[in-house]
Amino acid sequence: MSILAGCEGAKPARPSxxxxxxxxxxxxxxxxxxxxxxxxxxxxxxxxxxxxxxxDREAQLVLCxxxxxxxNLGRRDIDLALNGYEYTPQRARDYAxxxxxxxxxxxxxxxxxxxxxxxxxxxxxxxxxRPRVGVLRASSADRYVTAEFGxxxxxxxxxxxxxxxxxxxSGQLDASVQDLPPIVFYLDRLKRYPKLEVVDxxxxxxxxxxYARLTDEKLIDAVNVALHKLYADGTLRSIYQKYGLWNxxxxxxxxxxxxxxxxxxxxxxxxxxxxxxxxxxxxxAAGVTVLLxxxxxxxxxxxxxxxxxxxxxxxxxxxGTGAPSTIPGRFLRGAMTLYxxxxxxxxxxxxxxxxxxxxxxxxxxxxxxxxxxxxxxxNYSAYEAEIMRLGIQSIPVGQMEAALSLGMTRGLAIRRIxxxxxxxxVIPATAxxxxxxxxxxxxxxxxxxxxxxxxxxxxxxxxGLFLHMAVVAxxxxxxMSWPLSLLAGWLERRLNGNTIL
Amino acid sequence: MxxxxxxxxxxxxxxxxxxxxxxxxxxxxxxxxxxxGCGKSTLVRxxxxxxxxxxxxxxxxxxxxTAGNGNGREQQLRTLRRSVGTVFxxxxxxxxxxxxxxxxxxxxxxxxxxxxxxxxxxEALLARVGLTDRLDAFPHQLSGGQQQRVAIxxxxxxxxxxxxxxxxxxxxxPKMTAEVLGVMAxxxxxxxxxxxxxxxxxxxxxxxxxxxxMFEGVIVESGSPEQVFDSPTHPATRELLTSSTFG
Numbered sequence: 001m002s003i004l005a006g007c008e009g010a011k012p013a014r015p016s017x018x019x020x021x022x023x024x025x026x027x028x029x030x031x032x033x034x035x036x037x038x039x040x041x042x043x044x045x046x047x048x049x050x051x052x053x054x055x056d057r058e059a060q061l062v063l064c065x066x067x068x069x070x071x072n073l074g075r076r077d078i079d080l081a082l083n084g085y086e087y088t089p090q091r092a093r094d095y096a097x098x099x100x101x102x103x104x105x106x107x108x109x110x111x112x113x114x115x116x117x118x119x120x121x122x123x124x125x126x127x128x129x130r131p132r133v134g135v136l137r138a139s140s141a142d143r144y145v146t147a148e149f150g151x152x153x154x155x156x157x158x159x160x161x162x163x164x165x166x167x168x169x170s171g172q173l174d175a176s177v178q179d180l181p182p183i184v185f186y187l188d189r190l191k192r193y194p195k196l197e198v199v200d201x202x203x204x205x206x207x208x209x210x211y212a213r214l215t216d217e218k219l220i221d222a223v224n225v226a227l228h229k230l231y232a233d234g235t236l237r238s239i240y241q242k243y244g245l246w247n248x249x250x251x252x253x254x255x256x257x258x259x260x261x262x263x264x265x266x267x268x269x270x271x272x273x274x275x276x277x278x279x280x281x282x283x284x285a286a287g288v289t290v291l292l293x294x295x296x297x298x299x300x301x302x303x304x305x306x307x308x309x310x311x312x313x314x315x316x317x318x319x320g321t322g323a324p325s326t327i328p329g330r331f332l333r334g335a336m337t338l339y340x341x342x343x344x345x346x347x348x349x350x351x352x353x354x355x356x357x358x359x360x361x362x363x364x365x366x367x368x369x370x371x372x373x374x375x376x377x378x379n380y381s382a383y384e385a386e387i388m389r390l391g392i393q394s395i396p397v398g399q400m401e402a403a404l405s406l407g408m409t410r411g412l413a414i415r416r417i418x419x420x421x422x423x424x425x426v427i428p429a430t431a432x433x434x435x436x437x438x439x440x441x442x443x444x445x446x447x448x449x450x451x452x453x454x455x456x457x458x459x460x461x462x463x464g465l466f467l468h469m470a471v472v473a474x475x476x477x478x479x480m481s482w483p484l485s486l487l488a489g490w491l492e493r494r495l496n497g498n499t500i501l
Numbered sequence: 502m503x504x505x506x507x508x509x510x511x512x513x514x515x516x517x518x519x520x521x522x523x524x525x526x527x528x529x530x531x532x533x534x535x536x537x538g539c540g541k542s543t544l545v546r547x548x549x550x551x552x553x554x555x556x557x558x559x560x561x562x563x564x565x566x567t568a569g570n571g572n573g574r575e576q577q578l579r580t581l582r583r584s585v586g587t588v589f590x591x592x593x594x595x596x597x598x599x600x601x602x603x604x605x606x607x608x609x610x611x612x613x614x615x616x617x618x619x620x621x622x623x624e625a626l627l628a629r630v631g632l633t634d635r636l637d638a639f640p641h642q643l644s645g646g647q648q649q650r651v652a653i654x655x656x657x658x659x660x661x662x663x664x665x666x667x668x669x670x671x672x673x674x675p676k677m678t679a680e681v682l683g684v685m686a687x688x689x690x691x692x693x694x695x696x697x698x699x700x701x702x703x704x705x706x707x708x709x710x711x712x713x714x715m716f717e718g719v720i721v722e723s724g725s726p727e728q729v730f731d732s733p734t735h736p737a738t739r740e741l742l743t744s745s746t747f748g
Contacts, residue, residue: 405587
């Protein structure tokens with residue numbers, strides 16, 4: 001298997017198909033080979049190659065983002081989507097679907113000894129508190145848990161599977177509901193989460209299928225024929241056994257194939273009706289986005305101000321002598337400089353991960369929303385600190401000297417004379433940062449805060465209306481950022497017309 | 502009243518002030534003249550504690566400021582600055598405060614006067630320096646002369662025992678210089694103790710009780726205006742006087 005075609009130009013091209021998958025989806029589907037991380041292994045890699053062999057075509061892997069694999073089909077980047085995509089009637093209308101290659105079921109995964117020992121326990125939580133259940137966003141587990149247990153549980157939606165295992169272990173989630181393959185892979189084979197166990201019977205079977213463009217009916221036919229052969233000659237079984245995925249359920253595959261496809265009982269709704277049906281969810285998510293922004297920005301400014309004061313402390317404009325300071329003073333300033341450099345030099349998304357996933361290891365457990373506010377505040381505090389420091393240092397030293405000469409203490413002079421002027425000079429820059437922060441709230445979707453971009457991704461994946469939902473989300477973002485930007489412009493003009501000194 | 506005793510200031514290994522002593526008695530006006538860079542402004546900045554000095558001391562009434570950066574310095578400065586007002590070359594009005602607010606700021610927040618009392622006093626002081634209207638104007642809306650007069654009113658509001666003037670008219674054109682010097686002459690007449698660093702020789706002759714000539718970090722000559730201006734004894738003074746205009 002080669003990732004990129006065209007390296008051996010001299011050879012007559014063997015017919016091929018390009019299949020799309022996301023290596024970040026993780027085991028056992030497709031993941032970097034632990035022995036040679038630039039190569040990929042996984043049962044879907046083996047399956048693609050076996051299909052290629054049967055069809056006498058070369059299987060070329062094209063790495064995609066999981067969300068976008070179906071769109072990559074439409075863009076003709078790939079010919080087949082093969083990456084744990086379930087069969088849904090909606091998708092089957094928009095794409096050509098193969099027969100199932102695997103029957104998955106949902107497993108309920110909890111901490112050992114948890115009061116949640118069955119699906120039924122999710123209906124009637126033992127204590128008063130609503131169990132928090134982690135799922136893969138817009139997956140069948142998401143739909144199942146939301147529909148069955150949405151009233152008694154809090155459904156927390158993630159981009160990845162591994163996050164939910166980790167959070168169940170740390171106690172931030174009470175359970176994780178996932179397709180069995182990753183549970184088997186991480187819990188049974190890798191034994192990476194020894195505190196977790198699967199309880200009750202697997203539920204809600206579903207089908208992994210391959211998708212192609214509607215116009216590629218022939219390719220799907222060839223895939224279907226190949227799957228029949230792979231099952232018959234035992235190849236499919238041995239691939240699944242290799243990853244510990246073979247079970248009695250898979251023996252039902254031929255029976256399912258005989259009656260494929262299942263009847264579509266859901267009525268088809270127009271895109272506009274679907275969008276309107278989602279609108280109240282979008283509006284609620286927009287509210288969360290606004291809340292994230294208005295809570296984190298003041299915090300960022302406050303932290304930034306404190307950091308700026310520490311860093312600028314020895315400068316004459318703050319009444320410092322400029323003389324070498326004490327050891328503790330130098331240590332504190334060095335620490336603040338390090339803080340600013342580390343925060344500015346690392347991506348917000350990692351800071352969010354650290355706050356949400358690593359802090360619990362030190363006994364600090366906070367909700368995703370709180371983690372979002374904190375991460376945004378910390379991230380922006382570094383920028384606000386620099387803006388504020390420059391603002392402070394742009395104030396003429398004479399202002400401080402005049403204040404001191406009038407008998408003011410250093411603290412009073414900073415509070416009454418220096419800071420009010422520094423704040424005025426930094427208002428336009430801070431207002432611009434606020435708009436940037438407002439859009440950066442989207443990062444919080446990686447830890448399942450139900451804000452606007454999370455809502456977009458849930459709605460887009462569950463309905464397939466990527467473009468429509470993107471437009472709705474963008475309009476909502478714009479509706480809020482535009483007034484902010486008008487306000488920033490107005491502030492800037494007002495302050496320019498009233499230049500100090 | 503103001504007593505500067507053997508003050509030594511070094512900067513980068515160089516002596517800027519080489520043991521300067523200078524007295525201004527209560528109710529008198531001391532004028533300090535000298536060529537640019539001789540250390541006049543540095544002396545004023547040492548006298549109100551804006552710069553540290555290595556030897557000597559400054560005494561105003563009961564307040565003392567000693568050399569170095571010892572533990573007691575903050576306390577010394579707080580006491581000293583209640584007795585010493587300063588008027589700067591660049592005015593240094595608080596840019597975000599109106600004329601009136603500039604004057605009431607310290608009385609309210611340092612002396613904890615009631616606001617109405619501070620405003621009444623400020624209006625009287627501003628009237629005294631010739632400013633009676635547009636008291637809500639911001640510094641950038643005022644001429645340099647107006648700004649400097651507000652700065653004088655601001656210093657007076659703290660009722661200091663002595664006011665230091667650090668080249669108060671060097672940033673002003675002749676007309677504005679005249680209006681500021683006029684205010685200062687009135688102050689002197691009313692018995693305000695002052696030490697004035699200036700290049701305005703005519704003002705010095707008219708208003709000074711004593712004139713001090715500084716040259717390369719040393720006071721080379723002191724005396725009444727008549728003595729210093731009419732029969733200078735030091736070559737540096739003669740040099741300074743021939744190069745100065747008496748406008």
